[in-house]
């Protein structure tokens with residue numbers, strides 16, 4: 001499905017999946033311990049300089065490393081023409097350890113969507129999706145291995161939470177995608193990575209510190225960061241209210257996307273277990289406060305599930321609850337659910353999707369049916385990892 005206009009976010013990764021029959025098994029098999037090796041981007045400038053000193057390097061070498069990393073997305077230190085070869089190996093090992101390795105790549109939409117399954121240092125799996133659009137190129141990234149929010153219709157939810165990702169693991173997804181864009185991996189030749197959405201595996205606000213460290217380095221200008229405008233970064237949350245409130249105080253103009261999926265507590269308690277902790281009123285209050293402080297319209301994500309949350313009464317109640325806060329503060333993205341095999345949660349009928357959107361629009365709420373890029377390559381959040389893990393399990397048993 002194609003959006004009628006390009007309202008962000010547009011990630012190809014979204015909720016999909018089934019009740020977690022394999023969840024515990026997968027997460028047990030999946031679980032590893034320990035921390036990812038420390039990477040250049042996990043350290044602040046002082047820590048980098050201290051490490052350089054320990055390695056016998058002058059402090060100014062740190063700035064060179066930063067320049068190559070952030071301005072050229074290049075971690076091959078031995079290839080740096082301005083870097084002494086005697087320090088290349090040790091700098092490579094201590095500053096740029098390999099944190100993520102691609103193990104599977106799938107393409108869709110004539111090559112304009114590339115989904116990558118990555119292996120982390122502890123053999124965990126995460127995924128990212130790169131999507132080319134006429135006016136921008138967007139990367140959807142993961143921030144946790146699995147997710148602990150347990151939404152019953154979601155493939156990632158059934159993996160459970162294995163661990164938080166480090167800032168390095170998050171940022172390496174960005175660096176590699178930026179390099180792919182630059183080197184013409186996408187159709188149409190070299191392009192620039194322009195947008196980042198935290199809509200892959202995990203609840204980004206559940207990994208607040210690493211996520212913020214990543215956001216600051218995505219948005220700072222080189223050599224402090226990749227120079228992707230904060231306004232082009234979208235953070236998706238299931239509604240972790242204290243996290244939203246903390247984000248308000250960061251004063252970074254990123255876009256907030258709230259996965260609501262239901263207009264009432266009764267229904268949302270079932271679809272999004274986190275609602276029992278922070279209910280719809282608390283979530284919407286926090287989202288509206290985010291809008292007031294950031295002046296950025298909040299996105300409401302709403303996965304349409306046939307006969308469950310996609311009827312006229314749901315759209316009417318959603319419109320009423322959003323209009324309660326005033327006009328034009330929110331944009332709703334109904335998302336056609338991309339269910340995985342055997343799921344009791346299925347996609348809405350196209351006519352019900354249309355009716356849902358019309359009701360919202362007639363009530364003065366801007367709404368766009370979200371583009372589900374990559375849906376033909378297991379495009380729903382967590383599905384690629386879930387599939388690959390399931391295959392591994394079959395092979396091992």
Ligand code: SF4
Pocket residue numbers: 015147148149150151154155156157158200201202203238259381
């Ligand atoms: S928060 Fe998102 S990723 Fe996590 S289980 Fe719920 S729908 Fe899935």
